[in-house]
Amino acid sequence: MEIIKIALDALGGVVAQWINGSAEERAELEKRTVEAVQVMRGERKLTHEALAATEAESRRVIEEEKTKLGNKP
Amino acid sequence: MTAAARALAVATLLLSACGGAVPTFLRATASLAVATSGGYRALRAYDADKQAGIQKRAKAGDPSGAEAELNDYAPKKAVALKVLDAASVGAEGAYAAVPVVGQALDAKKRAELAAWVPVLVKLGVDVVQALSVFGIKVPGLGGGP
Numbered sequence A: 001m002e003i004i005k006i007a008l009d010a011l012g013g014v015v016a017q018w019i020n021g022s023a024e025e026r027a028e029l030e031k032r033t034v035e036a037v038q039v040m041r042g043e044r045k046l047t048h049e050a051l052a053a054t055e056a057e058s059r060r061v062i063e064e065e066k067t068k069l070g071n072k073p
Numbered sequence B: 001m002t003a004a005a006r007a008l009a010v011a012t013l014l015l016s017a018c019g020g021a022v023p024t025f026l027r028a029t030a031s032l033a034v035a036t037s038g039g040y041r042a043l044r045a046y047d048a049d050k051q052a053g054i055q056k057r058a059k060a061g062d063p064s065g066a067e068a069e070l071n072d073y074a075p076k077k078a079v080a081l082k083v084l085d086a087a088s089v090g091a092e093g094a095y096a097a098v099p100v101v102g103q104a105l106d107a108k109k110r111a112e113l114a115a116w117v118p119v120l121v122k123l124g125v126d127v128v129q130a131l132s133v134f135g136i137k138v139p140g141l142g143g144g145p
Helices: A002-020 A023-071 B003-018 B021-059 B063-097 B107-132
Strands: none
Touching: A023 B021, A023 B063, B021 B063, B021 B107, B063 B107
């Protein structure tokens, strides 16, 4: 009975490790995921700002050129 | 099912076979976050070229044509940006669902994580499709470098 109990405990440990991953693997993956999410947040902010700026500049240039053409005799 | 969707589904299955539920989930979340970051960068680069072309056209004496081009491009760009934002929100939501170390991974939590996987896959596929409108291939998804 004792051997069966030890075997079941060991099996339980293996199953728990399979589900959760080893502590080192889990820590490394958490670190990589946090970094990936942080980079993504930065890219999101940067992209919104950049795209708004380029569109505003294009519209400004278009208006300027339209005005120039309109002012030509 | 597109090639990108198949690739993601196969990758998810392979990952599932290689490790536990939490590591698999973390890998899937990190993959989506990395792909979304790549999508944002690619869209920025594309937009810079596109807007430069529009401005050049306006300065070359065709401001009306440039304006029409911009008005055609702007809504498509907005859609792509919205899809990328949805993917980034999804990746953040998925990360928030990861159980803290030591937290019991009961059947309910496992079901919650399992339910996230198809959501992550769909968001990745949406990003690929939204950017393919501009001929952009997302690195790591859909055959990008």
